[in-house]
Amino acid sequence: MIHERGVVLVSGGMDSCILAGFAMREVRQLLFLHVRYGQRTAERELRAFHDIADHYGVRERLVADISYLEKIGGSCLTDEEIDVPLGDFREDVIPLSYVPFRNAHFLSIAVSWGEARGATAAYIGAIEADSSGYPDCRRTFIEAFNRAASLGTRPETDIVIKAPFVGLMKKDLILMGKSLNAPLHLTWSCYRNEDIACGACDSCYLRLQAFKSAGIQDPIPYSSRQGETARP
Numbered sequence: 001m002i003h004e005r006g007v008v009l010v011s012g013g014m015d016s017c018i019l020a021g022f023a024m025r026e027v028r029q030l031l032f033l034h035v036r037y038g039q040r041t042a043e044r045e046l047r048a049f050h051d052i053a054d055h056y057g058v059r060e061r062l063v064a065d066i067s068y069l070e071k072i073g074g075s076c077l078t079d080e081e082i083d084v085p086l087g088d089f090r091e092d093v094i095p096l097s098y099v100p101f102r103n104a105h106f107l108s109i110a111v112s113w114g115e116a117r118g119a120t121a122a123y124i125g126a127i128e129a130d131s132s133g134y135p136d137c138r139r140t141f142i143e144a145f146n147r148a149a150s151l152g153t154r155p156e157t158d159i160v161i162k163a164p165f166v167g168l169m170k171k172d173l174i175l176m177g178k179s180l181n182a183p184l185h186l187t188w189s190c191y192r193n194e195d196i197a198c199g200a201c202d203s204c205y206l207r208l209q210a211f212k213s214a215g216i217q218d219p220i221p222y223s224s225r226q227g228e229t230a231r232p
Contacts, residue, residue: 003026003028003120004027004029004119004120005027005030005121006031006120007031007114007122008023008122008123010032011045012046013125013188014177017182017184018177018184020032021056021180022123022176023121026121029060031061031062031113031119032049032061033062033064034063035065035105036064036066037078037105038078040080040084041190046063047188049061051183052183062109062113072100087202087204095133097132097191097202103124104145106124107124107145107161110161111149115154120158121161122161122162124142126138127165130168130171130206130210131170131206142163145161146161149161170207170209170213172214173210184218185219190203197223198223199223
């Protein structure tokens with residue numbers, strides 16, 4: 001299905017950059033949405049967002065500010081008193097980098113803006129498999145939010161929330177990015193730093209592991225590459 005207008009959530013990271021390239025195949029007019037939520041690397045992520053938008057020639061952009069999530073706390077991404085841990089994933093533990101119910105805030109903004117602009121799709125780069133284990137990245141959550149959006153908008157509004165990567169492995173996502181010529185050199189994923197990626201936090205770990213599994217060199221520099229060392 002081809003959409004006339006579609007909102008794409010673009011954090012500035014690897015997944016959302018590839019998502020933007022994917023959405024270009026389905027949407028005639030892209031609307032890029034970026035959310036500042038009080039995260040440690042807000043300025044660097046914003047720069048990556050605009051670089052990606054420039055690359056794809058997207059003029060209509062919205063930068064939403066919900067920095068109150070910093071006051072809510074509960075995450076190492078928004079509370080500087082909580083150290084950002086090394087990437088170490090266990091299926092039964094939700095990592096400290098989880099920001100409580102963050103994607104619900106993001107999708108609410110996307111649906112709201114999309115309804116106002118006549119969009120019929122809102123894209124999010126959530127991944128359930130081979131990822132951090134955030135509960136608001138699960139397929140069941142996306143499906144439930146779709147139902148909520150349908151109930152909470154005008155009867156004539158028809159916005160579908162799309163999470164096309166939810167069932168993919170990150171390795172496959174990297175390969176897709178390569179096939180789409182996505183500008184991964186413009187992206188930023190590190191949870192700790194805004195100058196050179198640390199190479200060891202949750203996000204750097206997952207990213208480096210994905211590139212390693214795909215057999216492709218990550219185009220951004222790192223202060224260390226601990227994430228390339230597989231952990232049992």
